[in-house]
Structure formats: structure tokens, C-alpha cells
Amino acid sequence: MTIRIGISGWRYAPWRGVFYPRGLAQHRELAYAARKFPTIELNGSFYSLQSPASWRQWYEETPPGFVFAVKANRYITHFRKLNDVKKPMANFFSSGLFNLREKLGPILWQFPPNLGYDRVNFARFLELLPHDTRAALRLARGRESRMHGRSRLAIDRNRRLRHAVEIRHESFLDPSFVALLRRHNVALVVADTARRWPYREDVTADFVYLRLHGDKELYASGYSPAAIRRWAARIGAWQRGSQPRDARLIEPTLRARVKPRDIYCYFDNDAKVRAPVDAEALHAAVGLPPHR
Numbered sequence: 001m002t003i004r005i006g007i008s009g010w011r012y013a014p015w016r017g018v019f020y021p022r023g024l025a026q027h028r029e030l031a032y033a034a035r036k037f038p039t040i041e042l043n044g045s046f047y048s049l050q051s052p053a054s055w056r057q058w059y060e061e062t063p064p065g066f067v068f069a070v071k072a073n074r075y076i077t078h079f080r081k082l083n084d085v086k087k088p089m090a091n092f093f094s095s096g097l098f099n100l101r102e103k104l105g106p107i108l109w110q111f112p113p114n115l116g117y118d119r120v121n122f123a124r125f126l127e128l129l130p131h132d133t134r135a136a137l138r139l140a141r142g143r144e145s146r147m148h149g150r151s152r153l154a155i156d157r158n159r160r161l162r163h164a165v166e167i168r169h170e171s172f173l174d175p176s177f178v179a180l181l182r183r184h185n186v187a188l189v190v191a192d193t194a195r196r197w198p199y200r201e202d203v204t205a206d207f208v209y210l211r212l213h214g215d216k217e218l219y220a221s222g223y224s225p226a227a228i229r230r231w232a233a234r235i236g237a238w239q240r241g242s243q244p245r246d247a248r249l250i251e252p253t254l255r256a257r258v259k260p261r262d263i264y265c266y267f268d269n270d271a272k273v274r275a276p277v278d279a280e281a282l283h284a285a286v287g288l289p290p291h292r
Contacts, residue, residue, distance in 0.1 A: 001239055001260040004067060004105075005283045006037035007275045008211065008268035009044075019276045034062040037279060038291050039069060039105065041211075041266040045092075046071040046110070052152040055096035059103055067105040069209075069264055070097060078112045082125045087144055089128055094140035094151040098133060106162040106209055106264055108189070113197065117171040119180070126184045134158040164189050164209035164264075168197040175251035178202050194218045201234075201247045207262040208238045212278070214269040222274035223281070231265075232285035239263050 010033040011026070020029055033040060042058065044050060058068065073092045076085045097104060130136035133155045140153055165181070166189035181188055181204035190201050190210045196218055212231070214221040223231070234244045241259045265282065267275035283291065 001262050003235060003239055003263040003265075003286055003288060004039040005263075005265045005279050005286070005288070006039035006041065006267075007033065007270070007279050008041040008266045009270065010040055012270050012273075014271070015273055015276070018273045030058065031061045033276075034066050036276065036291060037283075038065065039067045039264060039266075041069040041071060041108065041268075043071045045095075046074050049073060049091060049095040051150060052096035052099055055099035055152070059100050062103060066103055067264075068100055068103055069105045069108055069266065070100075071108045071110065074110075077109055077115070081112075081115050082118075082121050085125065086128060086139075087142065090139050090142040091144055091147050093130070093136045094143040094147050094153060096152045098137070098140075098152045098155050101156050102159065104133075104159065104161070106164050106187070106207070108164050108166065108209070108211075110166040110189075111168055111172075113168040116169045117167075117174055117177055119174075119176055122177070123180055126180060126186060129161075129163050129184065129186065131161050131163075131185070132158050133161060136161060162205070162207060163187070164205075166191050166211060167200075168193075170198055173198055173200065173250050178204055178251045181205070194221065199248060200250050201243065202249050202251065203238065203243060203261070205261075206259065207264065208235075210235075210263070210265040212265065212267050212269065214274075219269055220271040220274070221269060222272070223269075223278045225281070228278065228281045228285050231282055235263050235265065235282075235286055 010030050020032060076088045080088060130139050137155050164187040185205045187205035187207055187209045188202050192212045192215055194214050194216055213219055215227055237244050238261055267279045269275050
């Protein structure tokens with residue numbers, strides 16, 4: 001099974017001249033970052049629908065074997081709060097994701113802090129999630145008319161789609177939530193948020209998705225060598241199919257199947273240029289060869 005460790009986003013002004021070489025053109029930053037890391041979390045799609053041309057460009061600027069995680073559009077999660085979202089989801093999937101082809105990795109659905117757990121609403125949302133690109137294409141064809149002329153409604157082949165959800169409200173700490181995620185093979189994001197929002201480690205899918213936002217100061221603090229070693233040990237356990245002995249679980253009696261898993265891990269502590277440094281450190285700590 002594969003371990004992929006990378007960064008959340010790549011276009012940050014403070015990184016220029018620090019992570020990025022001085023004088024590197026902004027339009028070359030993705031290509032540079034993609035040589036350093038095997039995966040990047042694409043977060044521009046969270047703020048607005050991107051164009052098919054942009055998705056194609058990102059594909060072309062990254063090397064073979066590279067994988068994007070894609071952050072789903074906030075109109076679905078933060079504005080509609082999962083209510084009546086079939087059309088908005090169709091708009092999102094039609095906007096050009098299919099242009100990533102084999103580089104399309106997990107789709108991240110981040111929920112806002114003011115969205116509580118509603119079992120019926122959440123179950124309805126999970127039922128809508130497509131688990132391969134053929135199903136996503138069927139959904140995308142139901143897009144709104146405003147998307148006509150700015151859509152990509154073709155796939156190169158049928159590919160598996162994976163989904164992960166990041167919670168930020170205590171009401172999700174409910175065993176029925178874990179059961180729903182497992183029923184649909186959707187991963188609960190292991191989100192380290194400097195104790196700002198709930199942190200749980202229930203394994204609910206055939207892969208594990210981590211977002212490391214900073215362990216002391218949200219989006220800013222770096223991870224010490226001891227913290228990096230701790231995360232490396234946890235990733236090793238999850239990849240082997242087990243879980244850490246001290247795992248913090250919503251439902252300890254619901255044990256996950258022992259089966260090797262893919263790992264996707266993204267550092268989002270970008271404010272002080274810690275994300276690329278910590279990602280490289282964790283990459284080495286889990287025993288992966290340098291990515292080039």
C-alpha cells in the first residue's frame with residue numbers, strides 16, 4: 001500500500017525565496033512543488049469552481065505518478081450545509097475534475113464548525129457521493145445551465161473515487177456517524193488542529209487521510225522531531241492495517257478490519273513556511289526515499 005505525504009496548496013507569498021528559489025516564476029511553483037512531493041491538496045476548488053482549462057493545466061504541470069487530493073467546493077458544505085446539494089455537486093464534478101485523469105486522488109469534504117451532525121441529512125449526502133468516475137459523470141450531467149460551455153463531461157476511463165470528511169463540530173462524535181462512514185467506505189479525516197476542533201482517529205475506509213494544521217498554533221506552528229516520529233509511528237500502524245494503541249476513537253467497540261491501507265497526509269501549517277519542511281521530515285521518518 002502507498003504512503004503519500006505532501007502539502008495543502010502551493011501558492012503562498014511567504015514561501016517565495018524560502019521554499020521556492022528566489023526568482024522562480026509564480027507559474028512554475030506547482031511544477032517545482034510537484035518535484036518535491038508526490039501529492040498536493042488542491043484547495044482553490046474549495047473557494048470557487050475552477051475551469052476545465054485550469055484542471056488540464058495542473059495535470060500537465062505535474063509529473064507521472066503524481067496525485068492531487070481535491071478539496072470540494074464550500075458552497076456544498078458551508079453555504080448549503082448539505083441541504084439540496086445534488087445540483088451543486090453536479091456543478092462541482094462537471095467543472096473539470098475529469099481532466100486530472102489518473103492524478104485525481106481523494107476528494108476532501110470539509111464541514112464548517114457550525115454544521116452539526118444530522119443523521120438523515122448526512123446519510124442522504126453520502127448516498128450522493130460517486131465512487132467511480134462513471135458515476136461522477138452521470139451526476140455531472142445534471143449540472144445547472146450556467147455550467148454549459150464551462151464543463152468537462154467526458155472521462156478517459158472508469159476510475160475509482162475516494163472521499164474523506166473533516167468534522168469540526170462535537171455532535172459528530174456519535175457511533176452512528178462512524179457506522180455510516182464505514183458503510184460507504186468514506187474516510188474520517190485525522191485532523192490535528194491545535195485542539196481547536198474534535199480530534200478522532202476511527203478508521204472508516206480502506207485508506208487514511210490526515211491533515212496536520214499545527215499541533216500548538218493553528219496553521220502556524222511546526223512539528224518537533226519528536227512529533228514527527230510520533231506521526232510516523234501512527235502512519236506505520238495505519239498502513240499495516242492496525243491502529244495505534246492509544247488511538248482516540250468515537251466508538252472503541254467498532255473495530256476496523258485489519259487490512260493494509262493507503263495513506264494520504266497533508267501539512268496545512270503554511271503561515272510560517274513550516275508545511276514543506278515538516279512534510280519532508282515526515283517523508284523521511286516513515287522511511288520513504290526522496291521524491292524527485
